[in-house]
Amino acid sequence: MKLLVTFSRKGGHEPVIARTVKETGVLINVERAHIDSHAGEVLIDVPAESAETVCRSMVGAGANVKVLEDAVVRDENECIDCGACISVCPQDVFFLDENWHLQLHVERCVLCGKCVVACPHNALSILE
Ligand code: SF4
Numbered sequence: 001m002k003l004l005v006t007f008s009r010k011g012g013h014e015p016v017i018a019r020t021v022k023e024t025g026v027l028i029n030v031e032r033a034h035i036d037s038h039a040g041e042v043l044i045d046v047p048a049e050s051a052e053t054v055c056r057s058m059v060g061a062g063a064n065v066k067v068l069e070d071a072v073v074r075d076e077n078e079c080i081d082c083g084a085c086i087s088v089c090p091q092d093v094f095f096l097d098e099n100w101h102l103q104l105h106v107e108r109c110v111l112c113g114k115c116v117v118a119c120p121h122n123a124l125s126i127l128e
């Protein structure tokens with residue numbers, strides 16, 4: 001399950017990820033991170049059965065946590081199965097099936113947004 005974790009670094013900061021791994025014993029897969037001197041935004045992937053425990057620990061460390069049920073979403077009425085999104089996706093989310101229709105492995109998405117920009121029919125969006 002994907003969780004978007006945001007936290008402030010003003011006035012010193014807790015090492016949110018490290019603290020949570022130590023406290024919960026859950027191995028956290030960091031898929032994307034942007035951290036500067038003021039704040040951090042980290043996309044993590046954790047086993048679904050551990051998500052609640054991880055959320056509780058991170059909130060306890062002062063972070064905000066948002067559960068991302070879906071990542072990229074395709075509007076089937078707009079998609080023309082052109083395949084332009086396939087080559088730009090770093091996670092191999094998209095593929096064409098035997099009927100040349102676009103299919104998605106949504107669980108692989110790391111919300112980079114590259115496919116949203118590349119789609120010529122504005123068929124893709126990201127739920128946040
Ligand atoms: S947002 Fe990024 S990772 Fe997700 S499907 Fe689009 S290109 Fe792939």
Ligand code: SF4
Nearest residue numbers: 079080082083085119
């Ligand atoms: S780029 Fe857009 S229109 Fe083309 S296959 Fe992907 S989602 Fe469909």
